[in-house]
Structure formats: C-alpha cells, structure tokens
Amino acid sequence: MAGREARGTWAVHRGALASSFRHPCGMSLAISGQHLSSRAIKVFICHASEDADQAWAVAGHLLDAGFAIWLDRFCIQPGQDWQHVVREGVRSSDVVLVLVSAASVSKTGFLQREVKLVLEQADMRPEGAVFILPLVLDGTKPPSSMERLQWVSAQQADWMNVLRGALRANARPPASRIGSAAFGPPEISLVRVHLEKKPATVDYIIDLLDANAAQVTLGASLLSRSGDEFFDVRLDREVVLTRGVAMYRRGCPRPAILRRKGVKLVAAAWWQGIGAGGVPLAVQTYLADEGH
Secondary structure, eight states: OTTEEEETTEEEETTOOTTTOOOOTTOOOOOTTOOOSSOOOEEEEEOOGGGHHHHHHHHHHHHHTTOEEEOHHHHSOTTSOHHHHHHHHHHTOSEEEEEEOHHHHHOOSHHHHHHHHHHHHHHTSOTTOOOEEEEESSSOOOOGGGTTSOOEETTSTTHHHHHHHHHHHHSOOOOOOOOOGGGOOOOEEEEEEEEEETTEEEEEEEEEEEEEEEEEEEEEEEEOTTOOEEEOGGGOEEEEEEEEEEEEEEEOOOOGGGGSTTOEEEEEEEESOSSTTOEEEEEEEEEGGGOO
C-alpha cells in the first residue's frame, strides 16, 4: 500500500496528523453488527493513601485481565467534589475491592469515609449479594464492619488468580445486551490518558455518559516529530464500556522511537471500529515523554 511500510510487527504511516488520528486508507476494523457478550466488570478500589503503590499494582494486574477499574488517582479530577465522585463510582461499580493493611485499619479520615459510602451502597443490594471484597495486604485483620466477609490474602500462593476469580464470582452479573447501532454513537468523554512504558500499555479513563453499556474500540498511535505514525492494529481492543467513569487498558506500540524526545501518543475511542466504518468518539494527544 502506498505510503505505508512494515518494520517487523510495526506499521508506519508517513505524514500522519494527530488531529485526524487516521489509520492507513483501506484498513478497517469495523465491527458493525457484532457485539461482545458482556461489558467489562467494574471494580472500585478503596485504599489508604499509604497503600497507593500497592493499589496501583493491583489495578494494573486487573486492567491486564480485562477488568474496568475505578481508582481515585485517575478517576477524581482537580476541582471535583470527591464525596460525590466517590459515591457515583461506588454506585456504578459491580464490586468494591477494599485494600486492608495496618495503615488503613489504624488510620482515620478519607478511607473510613470511603468505606462508609461503600457500606451504605452495600445495604441497598439484595440480601446475600456480595458487593464488598476485602484484600488483606499484610496479615492485618479486617475492621469489624467487614469481619463477616470472606477475604483474599495477598500473602497466599497464587493470590492474584484467586482474586480475579473471586471478583468474577462476586460481581453482580454484567449486562449482556449492548445498545443497537441504530441508536447512534454513545456519548463519552475521554477524561484522561495514561501511558505506562514498562510494560508498554495505554490506560484510558473514560466517562460513559448516556448509556449503561457501549461497545467501542480503543486505538492508539505514536507520532514522531517527522510526522511518522507507528501503530499495531493487533493491539486495538474492543471493549464494552460500563456506565460512569472507569479505566480500561490496551497495549501500546513501542518501537525504539518511543525513547526519543517529542514523541506523541494519540489515543482514541471509536464506535463501530477503526476505519472507514468507524466514528472516532474522542481523541486525545499525550506527550510520550510524560509516561513512566
């Protein structure tokens, strides 16, 4: 194809424009008429500030496994009313993962207020429906408000697989029907994009505003200073968004150019896939030098 060359597993498109975020002409991943069976399970992670690094590590593992994540570090924006945002995050989540540690149990303040909101929402669920799942980080006994709940210990062997299984088992059943394409594209906001360089992944913080679920494709390209666009369509991810704000992850193309200065990441969420049949719902440009 003119204007396109292959470099290993990477594709390069000459003269790409960040504003248009276009893949090579004729390349289409349109998924019209196809639907995933269910939306992503949304997990709200509740933690003490002292456990922020552990919370992000747990979130990363769950994002890699296909979960949607609510984490205060990315889902609360400057100037927002934290109590309102947290309440909406809890309300729209399928299960709340509470990180229990010596720091979180002994500390008073923000975490306890979060836990109070979580317990209030749990009381609104049908009796016997598991909504809260404690993850014990360091052997600390969960607080009395959660002592009757079965928990997962991060000190047990293969605890991450145990945690993923418990989350899938305890989450309320995700919606299985996705809105018809006939109703038009959903209204979403790409609140923020986060680039992790080790491993190379792109995290999308998306707010689904007008539906309980919507199927989109997450696409990303890297743009060099010379205007070359690097991408790998195999990393594009079809995902069914859940209502409200949540994080979703896909792989990022990472040729040697990512280590250069001035490289830009262009991330977008597409309705009905990438290509001639798709509609870009939201596009955001991110300076790759800011990644971690």
